[in-house]
Amino acid sequence: MNQHSDTAHHVTLQENRVVLRGPADLADALPYLLGYHPDDSIVLIGLHGRRGRLGGRLRTGIPKEPAAWSEAAEQLAGCLVESAAARRGRPDAAVVYLCQEPQPGVSAQETMERLRPLAQRMRTACGALDVPVLEALYVTGARYWSYCCPGPDCCPAEGNELPLTGTSPMAAAAAYAGIRVQGSLRDLESRLAPLTGPAEARQLRALDAAAAELVPRMLDGQASIDAVRAESLDLAGRLLERFERALAPADPDDASTDGRDDALLTSEEAARLVLGLQDRTIRDIAAEWMEGTEAPPALRLWRALARRCVGAYREHAAAPLTLAGWVSWATGDEVGARIALGMALETDPEYVFARLLHQACNEGVDPEPLRRSMRRERAARGRR
Numbered sequence: 001m002n003q004h005s006d007t008a009h010h011v012t013l014q015e016n017r018v019v020l021r022g023p024a025d026l027a028d029a030l031p032y033l034l035g036y037h038p039d040d041s042i043v044l045i046g047l048h049g050r051r052g053r054l055g056g057r058l059r060t061g062i063p064k065e066p067a068a069w070s071e072a073a074e075q076l077a078g079c080l081v082e083s084a085a086a087r088r089g090r091p092d093a094a095v096v097y098l099c100q101e102p103q104p105g106v107s108a109q110e111t112m113e114r115l116r117p118l119a120q121r122m123r124t125a126c127g128a129l130d131v132p133v134l135e136a137l138y139v140t141g142a143r144y145w146s147y148c149c150p151g152p153d154c155c156p157a158e159g160n161e162l163p164l165t166g167t168s169p170m171a172a173a174a175a176y177a178g179i180r181v182q183g184s185l186r187d188l189e190s191r192l193a194p195l196t197g198p199a200e201a202r203q204l205r206a207l208d209a210a211a212a213e214l215v216p217r218m219l220d221g222q223a224s225i226d227a228v229r230a231e232s233l234d235l236a237g238r239l240l241e242r243f244e245r246a247l248a249p250a251d252p253d254d255a256s257t258d259g260r261d262d263a264l265l266t267s268e269e270a271a272r273l274v275l276g277l278q279d280r281t282i283r284d285i286a287a288e289w290m291e292g293t294e295a296p297p298a299l300r301l302w303r304a305l306a307r308r309c310v311g312a313y314r315e316h317a318a319a320p321l322t323l324a325g326w327v328s329w330a331t332g333d334e335v336g337a338r339i340a341l342g343m344a345l346e347t348d349p350e351y352v353f354a355r356l357l358h359q360a361c362n363e364g365v366d367p368e369p370l371r372r373s374m375r376r377e378r379a380a381r382g383r384r
Contacts, residue, residue, distance in 0.1 A: 020170070027137050027144035028163050029170040030097055033057055035335035037184040038099045042122065044076050046084050046091030047134065055091055056084045058362065059338075061346075062100055062118065069118045073125035081129050083363050096122045096136040096147075109157055112138040112145045119147040188339050191258055192303060192321060194310040199262075204311045206267035207274065214275050225279075232276025235269065236286055236301075243297035261304045270308040277305070277319040283353070285381075287323055288374045290330040299327040306340075318348035326357055330367050337361050 020026055031037045033045065033054065040062050046055040058080055063072050077094075084091045098119055102111040115138060123133040136147040143159035182188060195203060217224045242264055277283050289298040302324035309317035325340035338361060344354035360367070 023135055023137055023144065023146045024160060024163060025170065026095060026135055027097075027139050027160075030099075030139060031181045032170050034059065035180075036182045036188055036339075038097070039101065039184050039186040041097070041099045041185065042072065042076060042118070043097040043099065044080050044122070044126075045095045045097075046080050046131070047093040047095065048084075048089070048091055052093065052134070056080055056362070058083070059342075062098065062115070066117065069121050070125075073118070073121040074128075077122070077125040077129055077131065079362075080126075081131060083359075091131050093132050093134045094126050096126075096133050098136070098138045099140065100138075101140055108140050108143060108159060109145075111140065112159070116147060123147075182335060185339070188336075189343060192306045192317075192324065192340060192343055194314060194317070195262070195307050200310045202267045203270065203308050204313070206271035207308075207310070207313045210268070210271035210275050214272065218279070228276065229279060229282055232273060232279070232282050233285060235273055235276070236282070239265070239269065239273065239301055240289060240294065240297055243301050244293065247297050247300065257300070258303070258307075261300045262307065265304055265308070267308075270305055274305055274308055274313065274316050274320065277323075278316060283319050283323065284377075287326055288378045290327050290374065291371060295327050295331050299324055299331075302327065306343075315348050318344045318351040318354060321347065322351060322354040322357065325354065325361075329357065329361050330371055334361060 020029055030043065034043065034057065038059055041059050042062055043057065043059045045057040047053065048055045058076055060072060060076055063069055080094065081090055096119060098112075098115045100111060100115065102108050119136045119138070123136060126133050134148075138145045138147065139162075142162050144162060145155045145159045149155050194200065214228060217228050243261070246260070246264055277286065286298075289295065302320040305320035306317045306324060309315075309320070321340050321344035325337045325344060328334075328340060329337035338358070341354050341358040341361065344351055345358060348354070360370075
């Protein structure tokens with residue numbers, strides 16, 4: 001698996017078999033396996049069979065406090081074994097990646113050494129579940145270090161250089177298969193992060209005003225609840241149509257569109273719908289806009305609403321983030337789904353809809369049964 005072993009391992013990308021020979025190939029393959037460059041992350045990938053076929057892959061943030069490293073390692077190892085067992089059986093081994101940019105004034109080598117106990121905890125946690133870690137790597141920028149080095153000749157102090165971008169076997173296979181790296185995790189998460197500056201202040205005032213009106217109404221009996229639901233669904237439908245009209249067919253789905261999307265929403269509209277989506281009935285009906293021509297504008301709308309959850313209303317983002325993750329997963333964007341659902345769970349770890357979708361997405365479940373159920377619900381209501 002690594003340069004200290006004669007064993008080669010394989011990754012299957014559509015019809016292409018890629019042989020990864022050693023730590024350099026493994027480090028280079030990471031962004032292609034995830035679809036983005038992970039920042040501040042622990043990544044754990046399962047290996048199956050004698051030739052080490054790459055299987056399930058899990059990512060979580062690196063806890064800031066070393067005291068939490070053991071618990072994080074045990075949870076991640078347990079999740080890998082549990083999720084893999086549901087699909088293709090227990091993994092036979094694993095690869096660990098630690099990815100973290102050095103802080104200002106700190107070298108990459110110092111950061112690598114600071115994280116060495118975390119790498120050891122990952123190896124111990126996996127080993128306790130009979131899943132040996134064949135390679136553990138620290139990757140940052142264009143360099144990597146192996147925590148499995150048997151001696152000083154393995155990794156120089158300054159680390160090993162990664163292959164030039166686009167020149168590795170993995171890069172060639174990914175290009176052939178149409179797999180692209182969407183950027184860094186930090187960049188992708190920033191598209192869902194709360195607004196800042198004057199826009200944040202305006203949105204916070206609008207949220208306070210909407211909460212002062214809507215919350216008492218939601219507590220004032222079923223008739224009032226039904227009225228608020230009807231108003232929220234009407235608003236959501238009008239906003240969906242507005243986003244759909246503004247969405248040109250050739251628009252790229254990248255960050256360049258976010259500013260325009262934000263301009264499509266007033267602070268008052270965003271506040272009322274953010275609060276409305278806290279009601280499960282409203283959220284579940286909104287989740288039905290997950291395919292066909294409705295999916296692209298719905299995804300843009302949910303992302304824009306997630307950015308409007310500012311200040312004390314940050315936890316309200318769990319609903320629009322989960323909806324964004326659901327639409328992404330339903331339309332085949334597993335990378336976008338995992339990021340949005342992961343952020344939803346960071347916002348509210350007990351948000352059940354996000355937990356179920358995140359687990360299903362990570363386990364490779366087909367979303368079609370859930371789409372089919374939502375179609376039936378929508379048909380039964382006979383309305384949008």
